Amino acid sequence: MKAGQVKLYDANPEALNLLSETKLQVSIMVPNREVSSIASNQSKSDEWVNQNVLPYYPKTSICFLLVGNEVLSDNSAQGQKIWLHLVPAMRRIKRSLQTQNITDIKVGTPLAMDVLETTFPPSSGTFPSRIRDAVMVPMLEFLQQTNSYFFIDAYTYFPWSSNPNSISLDFALLRGNFSITDPVSGLSYSNLLDQMLDSLIFAMSKLGFPGIRLVISETGWPHSGNIGEEASGANIFNAAMYNRNLIKKITAKPPLGTxxxxxxxxxxxxxxxxxxxxxxxxxxxxxxxLLHPDGTPVYEIDLPGKRATSDFASLPPPKNNQ
Structure with missing residues (x-):
């Protein structure tokens, strides 16, 4: 498949050892359950880095160290307690890396699109007051100071599937056959993903951070539901279409951006x-x-983006797009 990067949702020793034999850039993650203890204790942070980074780096090319996963999406009482621990934990992890003279691993945290209060039109993008000053401003300060990225999990499937009568399926699949103009910014959008990303860019700009770069830490499209379960739009045709169009977009030279x-x-x-x-x-x-559990491909995909769409075998027509 010729991937260039891989993201782990932990720091699994077996996986990190195997990845040392590749040229893949690797992203590892501090579990949510450890965020609070790291935030309150530099020794805990040092211990985490000593156990999960030093034995493998630099032989394993760790490029991102992510603290927690979609922490701000947990609205439970316990989850909200962790919100205020997130940025302090990121700072401690960064300090632990610096103590070891490791300067090229970027520290961040992946957030879901529900971190925004409004996303449409993109120019209206804002962070909700419950996290804006207490969490987002210090987080953006940290990312700017350390020249790191804002990691965002952005799925066009979910807004489309919850509102298919208002959002075109082609727009969600990045097919680019029509455009929508933001009435405030005047910017024109040919796909839903760009709208989502720009709503985040506008939200950061309103807080005084217009230049923080983005990483899409998750995106994709489901290719099926349960047997007998009609999950609207979850089929092989749409999944292949989305991911192929996504690859074409993100591998374009020169870069397209938003x-x-x-x-x-x-x-x-x-x-x-x-x-x-x-x-x-x-x-x-x-x-x-992209693969079944046994390792066989669900559909053809070319991660470097070299193959033309016409080179792929035909796909079964979708039957559940309504």
């Missing part, structure tokens, strides 16, 4: 490499993979 930030390359992780057949939840939660 309407609000043209010409800027956006590192992107497709979710997921494998289907998660043992995962709980609805059927679509288990069917985002």
């Amino acid at each position: 309407p609000a930030r043209p010409g800027v390359f956006i590192p992107t992780f497709i979710f997921a490499l494998y289907d998660e057949n043992l995962k709980s939840g609805t059927g679509i939660e288990r069917h985002w993979g």
Whole structure:
């Protein structure tokens, strides 16, 4: 498949050892359950880096160290306690790396699109007051000071599937056959992903941080639901169409960027490499993979973006797009 980067949702020793034999850039993650203890204790942070980074780096090319996963999406009482611990934990992890003279691993945290209060039109993008001053401003200060990235999980599938009568499927699949203009900024959008990313860029700009770069830490499209479960739009045709169009967009040279930030390359992780057949939840939660659990491809994909669309074998027509 010729991937250039891989993202782990932990710091699995076996995986990190195997990845040392590759040229892949690797992203590792501090679990949510450890964020609070690291935030309150520099020794805990040092211990985490000593155990999960030093044995593997630089032989394993760790490029991103992510603190937690979608922490701000957990609205439970316990989850909200962690909100205020997130940025202090990021600072401590960065300090632990600096103590070891490791300067080229970027520290960040992946957030979901629900971190924004408004996203449409993109120029209206804002962070909600409950996290704006207490969490987002110090986080953006940290990212700017350390020249790191804002990691965003951006799925066009979810806004489309919840409102298919108002959002065109082609717009969500990045097919680029028509455009929508933001009435305030005057910027023109040919796909939903650019709208989503620019709403974040506008939200950061309103807080005084217009230049922080983005990484799409998750995106993709489900290719199936459970047997007998009609998950609207979750089919092989749409999944292949989305991911192929995504690859074409992010590998374009020169970089395309977004309407609000043209010409800027956006590192992107497709979710997921494998289907998660043992995962709980609805059927679509288990069917985002490029590969089946046995390693066979769900559909043809070319991650470097060298193959023309016409080179791929034909796909079964979608039957559940309504």
